[in-house]
Amino acid sequence: MRLLICDDLPEELDKLTGILNGLGYEAAAFTNGENALEHIRSGAAVDVCILDIVMPGMNGTELAKRLRGGGFGGEIVFLSTSRDYGPESYAVKAFNYILKPPAPESVKSVLDEIKAARDKADTEGIRLKISGAARFVLFRDIEYAEVITHKVYFRLTDGGCAEVRATLLEMAPLLLCDKRFLQCHQSYIVNMDAIVSVTGSEAVMRSGARVPISRGYAGVKDAVAMRMIGGDGK
Numbered sequence: 401m402r403l404l405i406c407d408d409l410p411e412e413l414d415k416l417t418g419i420l421n422g423l424g425y426e427a428a429a430f431t432n433g434e435n436a437l438e439h440i441r442s443g444a445a446v447d448v449c450i451l452d453i454v455m456p457g458m459n460g461t462e463l464a465k466r467l468r469g470g471g472f473g474g475e476i477v478f479l480s481t482s483r484d485y486g487p488e489s490y491a492v493k494a495f496n497y498i499l500k501p502p503a504p505e506s507v508k509s510v511l512d513e514i515k516a517a518r519d520k521a522d523t524e525g526i527r528l529k530i531s532g533a534a535r536f537v538l539f540r541d542i543e544y545a546e547v548i549t550h551k552v553y554f555r556l557t558d559g560g561c562a563e564v565r566a567t568l569l570e571m572a573p574l575l576l577c578d579k580r581f582l583q584c585h586q587s588y589i590v591n592m593d594a595i596v597s598v599t600g601s602e603a604v605m606r607s608g609a610r611v612p613i614s615r616g617y618a619g620v621k622d623a624v625a626m627r628m629i630g631g632d633g634k
Contacts, residue, residue, distance in 0.1 A: 401425065401447040401448055401511070401514065401515065401518075402445050402446050402447045402448070403420060403425055403426070403427035403428070403446070403447070403448050403449075403450065404427060404428045404429075404430070404436060404439065404440070404444075404446045404448070404449045404450070405417065405420070405427045405428075405429050405430070405449075405450040405451075406429075406430045406431070406432070406433060406436040406449070406450070406451050406452060406455070406460070406463065407431065407451075407452040407455070407479060408431050408432060408452065408455040408456060409431075409452075410431060412452070412479075412500070412501070413429050413430075413431060415501070415502065416450070416479075416502055416507070417429050419502060419504050419507050420507065422504060423504070423507065423508055423511065425511070427450075428444065428446070432455070432457060432458070433451075433455065433457065433458030433459070433460075433462070433463035433466075434457070434458060436449070436451075436463060437458075437463060437466055437467065437470070440467060440470070440472055441470060443596050443604075443606070443608075445606055446472070446474055447474045447475065447518075448474055448475045448476075448477060448495075448511070448514060449464070449467060449472070449474065449475070449476050449477070450477045450478075450479060450498070451463055451464060451476065451477070451478055451479065452478075452479040452500075453478050453479060453480050454480075454481070460478055460479070461478075461492065464476050464478075464492040464494065465492055467492075468492050468493070471595070471596070471597055471598075473593060475495040475514050476492055476493070476494045476495060477494065477495055477496055477497060477498060477510055477514075478494055478496075478497040478498070479497070479498050479500050479502065480497050480498075480499060480500060481499070481500045495510070495513075495514060495517075496510045496513065496514075497510075498510055523538070524538070524539055524578060525537050525538040525539050525540075525541070525542075526539070526542075526574050526575070528554060528562040528564060535562070537554065537556065537562060539575075539578045539580065539581070539591070540557075540580075540591075540593070541556050541557050541558065542554050542555070542556060542557070542575070542581075542591055543555045543556060543557050543590075543591055543594040543605055543606070543607055543609065544588060544589060544590040544591060544594070544605065544609070544611050545568070545571065545575060545588070545589045546568075546587055546588050546589075546611075547567065547568040547587045547588075548587075550565060550566075550567070551563050551564065551565050551566070552564045552566050552567070552568055552570075552571045555607070555609065557594060557606070557607070559607070568586075568587065568589065571589075572589060575589050576589070580592050580593050582620060582623055582624065583617065584603065584611065584612070584613045584614065584617055584620045584624075585611070585612050585613060585614040585617065586614065586616070588611050588612065590603055590605075590611050592623070592624050594606050594607075595624055598613070598621055598624055601613050601614075601615070603624065
């Protein structure tokens with residue numbers, strides 16, 4: 401998992417970074433919300449944000465709201481000195497909190513819970529033929545599918561590609577049964593979880609690819625926005 405942590409106190413930031421390193425994780429670390437926000441806005445891939453609630457300027461809950469409003473669909477964990485970390489956490493769909501000062505076992509427990517939840521949610525996929533061999537591909541590993549001539553190309557998050565001689569109409573039900581996928585064009589089906597932003601008439605993917613959004617698919621942009629802020633079952 402790719403982590404980001406934000407705490408205005410350098411000593412607290414260093415302590416949490418050390419704990420994460422000891423658990424085998426690396427994290428982008430920031431002492432203010434503006435820099436953390438800009439990091440994600442730049443297109444950096446982040447799965448989990450660990451945010452101190454009490455910070456000068458932009459506090460943790462405000463940062464979380466701005467992250468969600470900007471399309472961040474990963475997990476949010478708050479750092480708090482109190483077990484009562486407020487109704488704001490529900491508004492931004494926070495996964496959990498870690499009591500300060502953080503203990504290695506507490507940090508590990510929360511991250512293990514996140515990993516278990518992600519693994520449980522991501523066991524389904526589709527069987528495709530890649531380089532002549534059958535391969536089971538998890539839905540989470542498909543960034544988008546596009547049809548070119550008489551083949552459907554599945555663009556994968558690792559940069560690979562699987563091709564199937566078929567029409568998109570034939571393959572669409574196999575993807576659209578999973579709620580993270582959405583048809584946005586007569587030639588494209590996109591994994592909404594792999595979208596960084598929606599700009600004009602296209603979706604910008606984590607890989608940098610730009611997938612067109614057709615005006616004929618009403619509600620696509622709203623559906624993408626809801627998915628990205630966690631409003632569609634995330």
